[in-house]
Amino acid sequence: MIEYRTLRVALLGAGSVGSQVAKQLLEHGDELASRAGTRIELVGIAVRDVDARRDVDLPRHLFTTDAQTLILGADVVIELIGGIEPARSYLLQAINSGADVVTANKALLATHGPELFAAAEQVGAQLYYEAAVGGAIPIIRPLRDSLAGDRVNRILGIVNGTTNYILDRMDTEGDDLESALAAATALGYAEADPTADIGGYDAAQKAAILASLAFHTSVPHDAVYREGIEGITKEQIDSARKAGYVVKLLAICERILDPATGRDGVSARVYPALVSRKHPLAAVHGANNAVFVQAENAGDLMFYGAGAGGPQTASAVLGDLVSAARRHVVGGPGVAESTHADIPVLDIGSVLTRYQVSLEVADEPGVLARIAGVFSDHGVSVEVVEQSTPRSLGGEATPVRESPARGATLVIGTHEAPEAALAATVAALAANEVVTSVASVLRVEGA
Amino acid sequence: MIEYRTLRVALLGAGSVGSQVAKQLLEHGDELASRAGTRIELVGIAVRDVDARRDVDLPRHLFTTDAQTLILGADVVIELIGGIEPARSYLLQAINSGADVVTANKALLATHGPELFAAAEQVGAQLYYEAAVGGAIPIIRPLRDSLAGDRVNRILGIVNGTTNYILDRMDTEGDDLESALAAATALGYAEADPTADIGGYDAAQKAAILASLAFHTSVPHDAVYREGIEGITKEQIDSARKAGYVVKLLAICERILDPATGRDGVSARVYPALVSRKHPLAAVHGANNAVFVQAENAGDLMFYGAGAGGPQTASAVLGDLVSAARRHVVGGPGVAESTHADIPVLDIGSVLTRYQVSLEVADEPGVLARIAGVFSDHGVSVEVVEQSTPRSLGGEATPVRESPARGATLVIGTHEAPEAALAATVAALAANEVVTSVASVLRVEGA
Numbered sequence: 001m002i003e004y005r006t007l008r009v010a011l012l013g014a015g016s017v018g019s020q021v022a023k024q025l026l027e028h029g030d031e032l033a034s035r036a037g038t039r040i041e042l043v044g045i046a047v048r049d050v051d052a053r054r055d056v057d058l059p060r061h062l063f064t065t066d067a068q069t070l071i072l073g074a075d076v077v078i079e080l081i082g083g084i085e086p087a088r089s090y091l092l093q094a095i096n097s098g099a100d101v102v103t104a105n106k107a108l109l110a111t112h113g114p115e116l117f118a119a120a121e122q123v124g125a126q127l128y129y130e131a132a133v134g135g136a137i138p139i140i141r142p143l144r145d146s147l148a149g150d151r152v153n154r155i156l157g158i159v160n161g162t163t164n165y166i167l168d169r170m171d172t173e174g175d176d177l178e179s180a181l182a183a184a185t186a187l188g189y190a191e192a193d194p195t196a197d198i199g200g201y202d203a204a205q206k207a208a209i210l211a212s213l214a215f216h217t218s219v220p221h222d223a224v225y226r227e228g229i230e231g232i233t234k235e236q237i238d239s240a241r242k243a244g245y246v247v248k249l250l251a252i253c254e255r256i257l258d259p260a261t262g263r264d265g266v267s268a269r270v271y272p273a274l275v276s277r278k279h280p281l282a283a284v285h286g287a288n289n290a291v292f293v294q295a296e297n298a299g300d301l302m303f304y305g306a307g308a309g310g311p312q313t314a315s316a317v318l319g320d321l322v323s324a325a326r327r328h329v330v331g332g333p334g335v336a337e338s339t340h341a342d343i344p345v346l347d348i349g350s351v352l353t354r355y356q357v358s359l360e361v362a363d364e365p366g367v368l369a370r371i372a373g374v375f376s377d378h379g380v381s382v383e384v385v386e387q388s389t390p391r392s393l394g395g396e397a398t399p400v401r402e403s404p405a406r407g408a409t410l411v412i413g414t415h416e417a418p419e420a421a422l423a424a425t426v427a428a429l430a431a432n433e434v435v436t437s438v439a440s441v442l443r444v445e446g447a
Numbered sequence: 448m449i450e451y452r453t454l455r456v457a458l459l460g461a462g463s464v465g466s467q468v469a470k471q472l473l474e475h476g477d478e479l480a481s482r483a484g485t486r487i488e489l490v491g492i493a494v495r496d497v498d499a500r501r502d503v504d505l506p507r508h509l510f511t512t513d514a515q516t517l518i519l520g521a522d523v524v525i526e527l528i529g530g531i532e533p534a535r536s537y538l539l540q541a542i543n544s545g546a547d548v549v550t551a552n553k554a555l556l557a558t559h560g561p562e563l564f565a566a567a568e569q570v571g572a573q574l575y576y577e578a579a580v581g582g583a584i585p586i587i588r589p590l591r592d593s594l595a596g597d598r599v600n601r602i603l604g605i606v607n608g609t610t611n612y613i614l615d616r617m618d619t620e621g622d623d624l625e626s627a628l629a630a631a632t633a634l635g636y637a638e639a640d641p642t643a644d645i646g647g648y649d650a651a652q653k654a655a656i657l658a659s660l661a662f663h664t665s666v667p668h669d670a671v672y673r674e675g676i677e678g679i680t681k682e683q684i685d686s687a688r689k690a691g692y693v694v695k696l697l698a699i700c701e702r703i704l705d706p707a708t709g710r711d712g713v714s715a716r717v718y719p720a721l722v723s724r725k726h727p728l729a730a731v732h733g734a735n736n737a738v739f740v741q742a743e744n745a746g747d748l749m750f751y752g753a754g755a756g757g758p759q760t761a762s763a764v765l766g767d768l769v770s771a772a773r774r775h776v777v778g779g780p781g782v783a784e785s786t787h788a789d790i791p792v793l794d795i796g797s798v799l800t801r802y803q804v805s806l807e808v809a810d811e812p813g814v815l816a817r818i819a820g821v822f823s824d825h826g827v828s829v830e831v832v833e834q835s836t837p838r839s840l841g842g843e844a845t846p847v848r849e850s851p852a853r854g855a856t857l858v859i860g861t862h863e864a865p866e867a868a869l870a871a872t873v874a875a876l877a878a879n880e881v882v883t884s885v886a887s888v889l890r891v892e893g894a
Contacts, residue, residue: 145769148769150766297759298753303585305749336484338482
């Protein structure tokens with residue numbers, strides 16, 4: 001009989017993830033313990049209200065409202081409160097008392113990651129956060145460890161299940177944004193206030209975490225360029241389908257050339273983009289997540305699975321707990337977060353992208369020439385132009401004629417160009433008298 | 448300026464992977480060092496013939512034929528020789544001298560894994576083998592660490608790029624096996640003697656490694672049931688397509704009920720199987736690999752990427768090297784391989800599967816009733832029967848009539864049943880006088 005040391009685990013928070021973690025620990029603690037080589041004891045669960053209703057029935061004696069005392073007696077602290085405070089203070093307290101910490105708190109990592117990593121490094125503690133991005137999908141360890149000997153060039157991530165559900169439903173069911181959102185809310189995918197998801201804020205936090213990891217540098221979440229899906233219309237989804245694309249909200253982390261220095265820079269950005277239906281990301285349906293990684297030697301990799309949910313996120317948290325327990329057996333300081341590369345984070349204007357622009361244009365001779373002139377004036381090269389009349393929208397695009405018919409719609413796809421030039425082109429188009437309106441502007445990614 | 452300790456790395460083998468590892472280490476050693484927090488020095492490369500031609504130009508002074516002396520002076524030994532001996536002796540020597548070891552040697556792990564893990568545990572060394580399965584795809588760490596707090600129930604893996612290329616080509620180009628194999632050979636995907644790939648031996652070794660990891664138990668490679676793709680015909684691929692399936696060579700690792708004890712057992716098996724075209728694995732084309740994992744809490748996960756190739760495999764090896772280097776900084780013993788669960792490995796006969804059987808049957812009244820009788824005699828429930836005449840093969844299946852037309856083909860899909868009962872059914876069908884021949888037997892997986 002092996003004599004195990006005991007790992008004392010404190011849990012902060014008993015929401016949908018926390019209560020699942022507690023349940024699994026109480027039911028399968030022995031199994032986890034034998035995998036880790038140490039006994040694992042859940043010493044307590046700190047909550048605001050001991051009497052609140054929980055998803056799972058848990059022993060009442062484990063609950064406490066005194067998080068700080070609970071943390072003091074723990075070898076590992078699992079933080080599942082969410083938000084910035086008091087989560088940040090509790091984690092710093094835990095780290096400073098020498099405990100390893102496990103968290104699923106993307107908002108906290110995206111805003112105070114460097115502070116937490118520095119505190120952990122100082123005392124030799126380890127911070128685990130596999131659950132912070134992509135729910136149960138292992139993506140943190142692969143980037144941090146498996147790809148540590150490679151050079152990641154680009155990440156395209158579907159990292160927000162709510163928006164993927166909505167966009168997928170608009171594509172497959174023909175819903176408009178409003179009714180797709182209502183369906184997501186009814187299924188519990190969207191929260192009462194869906195701004196964090198719809199506005200791309202959640203995805204931007206995850207982009208900051210992924211970019212920091214992938215490029216071994218520190219990318220604050222407010223350096224992530226962000227657009228949400230609020231403006232996405234049924235018409236855009238339909239046109240995309242006809243052109244062989246699907247619209248996905250992407251978190252993009254890219255190693256690009258800094259035009260100012262000619263050296264490596266990092267771009268992290270979130271926006272809805274057109275993705276070819278042949279791209280592996282196009283097959284990610286419903287509320288699923290996937291992270292597509294392009295590395296110098298490894299080539300194209302993809303990690304796919306459920307991006308949220310209590311049991312799913314608990315799986316990632318418990319995997320981190322077993323890692324912490326194994327480390328506890330071995331002893332010694334934790335591995336410091338690798339941010340040595342210190343690559344500058346560049347503005348969206350420096351990024352090279354491709355635009356697809358739909359314009360409603362006046363019925364005048366020479367319109368196409370004038371539109372084309374606006375693109376060339378900004379140094380943007382046009383790849384393809386298609387014309388369709390309003391009535392044919394939803395039908396086949398018709399070939400371009402020099403003089404568009406009354407109230408025609410032009411769909412213009414560009415070659416790759418600097419984002420700043422593309423944005424300036426669109427502004428100039430909007431101001432041009434032959435343009436009735438700019439109906440849609442979407443970037444094309446993943447080509 | 449941080450003062451780093453130096454990690455002395457010995458490389459055994461300079462083939463397509465080894466020479467890439469050496470090249471990357473020499474060119475990007477500083478980058479890897481800063482990620483690891485230690486200086487990394489390639490102290491030598493052991494080869495059989497110093498003067499042999501290499502894929503990559505490497506400094507001649509690094510080469511030696513004296514592997515044993517090289518190993519003695521190393522902190523980390525990277526074994527990329529392949530095969531059982533002398534790889535096994537070298538790795539044991541390295542481990543016993545206290546070095547951590549990195550290997551891509553699936554054959555060695557599948558046959559002598561327990562011996563190597565025990566040796567490593569005894570001295571507190573660590574054995575890394577991310578490159579042994581799925582090339583650059585991170586799958587070892589996700590199973591070993593990320594999912595350590597969950598319960599894996601099933602793995603369906605496309606883990607052999609050569610056979611996936613061949614089957615994909617038969618499906619998309621209409622090639623027969625022979626010409627698809629010739630194409631694979633011409634592209635360098637298949638070796639001169641393709642037996643290890645085509646016969647499923649390579650996949651079986653990987654299945655043993657994945658099953659051992661996923662179920663925390665020891666699964667020897669000779670306990671893996673194995674069928675290759677030698678018998679797969681163009682006709683089978685075509686019929687599969689028409690029925691909404693694609694044929695994939697799958698490595699299947701499954702937690703099943705041991706019928707003898709009513710407790711958990713493990714099945715590891717490799718065979719070509721019908722996979723629904725809607726399954727994520729169906730979209731894995733060319734020589735790519737993918738591992739589909741079903742876990743209790745995490746749900747469905749998939750890991751996708753290039754399964755082979757020098758730079759790709761080198762990426763995984765170098766990721767392991769950075770992990771070893773980080774561990775070297777921290778010190779302390781390695782984490783022992785978790786095989787505590789000690790679940791029995793069950794025979795293929797205990798597995799529940801679904802069969803799709805194509806029979807050529809005689810032109811007699813009452814044939815269908817007699818065929819159906821054979822299934823029911825063996826306790827196998829039939830889900831669907833379709834009849835097609837030989838001429839309509841390649842066309843639409845026609846509805847079943849009680850008396851099949853002259854030389855008709857019956858395609859029978861079963862419900863899930865024990866493999867032993869299904870195999871006995873097929874044997875009885877083959878011996879039945881109304882059956883002219885059993886044209887095809889394929890299992891259906893991933894439903």
